[in-house]
Amino acid sequence: MEEEEEPIQNLWQEVRDLTLGTSTQINHLSSPPTPLQFLRGYVSPNKPCLISNAVNHWPATTLWQSTHYLTNTLSSSTVSLHLTPTGRADALSPNPISPSSLCFASAEVKHLPFPDALTQVLESEMGCVGYLQQQNDCFRSEYGSLSKDCDSDFGWASEAFGCLPEAVNLWIGNELSETSFHKDHYENIYAVVSGEKHFLLLPPTDVHRMYIREYPAAEYHYSQDTGKFSLELEEPVRNVPWCSVNPYPSPELKEKEMTKFPLYFNGPRPFEVTVKAGEILYLPSMWFHHVKQCPDSRGLTIAVNYWYDMQFDIKYAYFNFLQSLPHSMLCDPASSGKLGLESQHNISICNSEDESSMGDGTASASDKLVHDADDTTEK
């Protein structure tokens, strides 16, 4: 028995074997699949893929290279700018009341004319980072005058999913903007128009490796007077279940993080996917993802993502079951030793009720559309 892997480790490995086959990379399609190919080969098995030559015909791929075009087209549009000191919004940060613990910090959201907002993105530096994003279908509302530059949906995807996109979001950021590990209860078609996005992907079966715990919600506030951010806890306290793992800890924190989160750092590596301008990523529902970006020559990364409703089917039921199993049930002390898991770490996995309202919290815990998805999943 000592030599055998635990069931949960077998599960992590088997999903990798099934997803990658004999490759070490996710599938890369040189052109969009047919609806049946997409549904059969990727959506049904909940398997990501990278797709080239799917947006070559979008006017956006050329027009948006011109910053003048963007500011001109959106000259009278008011947009939502997310401001943080570090570029990390919807991420864990030291709790302002007791800095030895963490809180879930959201950006300050400012509504201002696009040209001013874009300037703030371009002039970002550590201390004040702007990210143009709002996961409330912003591409079809705030950025409506750009909509004609992209297709309103991907025909092959809409046919496969059996519906039109529930939300389309625009993202304009720079190299400082980063999105922490989370999952969405949506099928996601993620198109990069300029710059590059770097995804780390983990299948839903790796849920215990994310160390999802509850953190009190907090929000950044920028003071014009001091030119500094303060972080304020929400009152009354609202707890947000969130992934604890930062996959890129600073060198001085690395050892500590590896000791705190051994299942992540000592387990199988995440799938690494770079999505270049003109490529799209199919990011299946419920996959955990972390996103960094490299800007184009102007210093911008621009992407549009299409969220489609996911199916709540047997896969979802299996996920809920898996997530509800306490960590102690899944690894015996002997083999968790192999994973570097010291028994003194009391790994608290949220109970299943808390968890089912997580994930949805996800991309933006304060987001309306995401909360709608949440309602869908509750019985």
Next chain:
Amino acid sequence: MEEEEEPIQNLWQEVRDLTLGTSTQINHLSSPPTPLQFLRGYVSPNKPCLISNAVNHWPATTLWQSTHYLTNTLSSSTVSLHLTPTGRADALSPNPISPSSLCFASAEVKHLPFPDALTQVLESEMGCVGYLQQQNDCFRSEYGSLSKDCDSDFGWASEAFGCLPEAVNLWIGNELSETSFHKDHYENIYAVVSGEKHFLLLPPTDVHRMYIREYPAAEYHYSQDTGKFSLELEEPVRNVPWCSVNPYPSPELKEKEMTKFPLYFNGPRPFEVTVKAGEILYLPSMWFHHVKQCPDSRGLTIAVNYWYDMQFDIKYAYFNFLQSLPHSMLCDPASSGKLGLESQHNISICNSEDESSMGDGTASASDKLVHDADDTTEK
């Protein structure tokens, strides 16, 4: 905590909620779905459905009502007749060496001209029951001269699955023939041409409710001299993992069976589906099924089933994980009491390696094609 259901019970219930929606029956389609509808609505979510008006155009639906037509067309065909004393082949039976334990009993298979074989099916009675079946693609081999009476595949299904049927099997039996609970590593399109089939269906998530255990393989042998069957254990001993539950115990055994298999008898009821002549059942891969039948006015039930290769995807990985969890991990003594599970029942769940070679054993443990599927699943 005492009031809460265990995670495994939540899983059983959630899959039912997702499969049935607000209905108490599986979906019944009045005509065949499109490939996309079928893949999206049924195959991907691993959800059964009943379909009417899919085989109206088959010559079989009229021609096979004539026994004369069948014997005439197959007058020179040699077919495989499965003979058992009770109609229950590939089922548990008292072990001939130690009758207090059970063995896995297979039929005696005789190869004889179709007209003689059909006579034995029609003249079956308790003591000697004949069932014309062989799960080795027999419809396209032994019964090749009937093939033109049915379509060679279902276009909408083949498009959805992305392949042609791996095997097509014919079944000609009577009211005594019964198939015990098992699962197949195939997608199954099951068409009833005459008579009715009664299915009990359980989703793969109910695996622990089947009490899969290992039983020594045995085979019936019919003696022309005595007119009786003997049951002989295979030598060397070969163990077959098989479902322990008989869903229709005789009245005098019922209480004992309910005590032995409380998770089955006290848990959620199986889905009951009657497939009438002219209807087809989509029986998703990995679903446990038990089959009984009602004959037509001649005393025959005739069906053709199409096995398509299944996808070994994240659902399969989740299943293997679930199955590998020992029963003791899933129900605590308090709540298993609620299920009627007495702690003295030492429920042995086969380990995951044994199990992965089960299921495939399934419909016919001695079957070539089924063993091929087995190979596929091994890594």
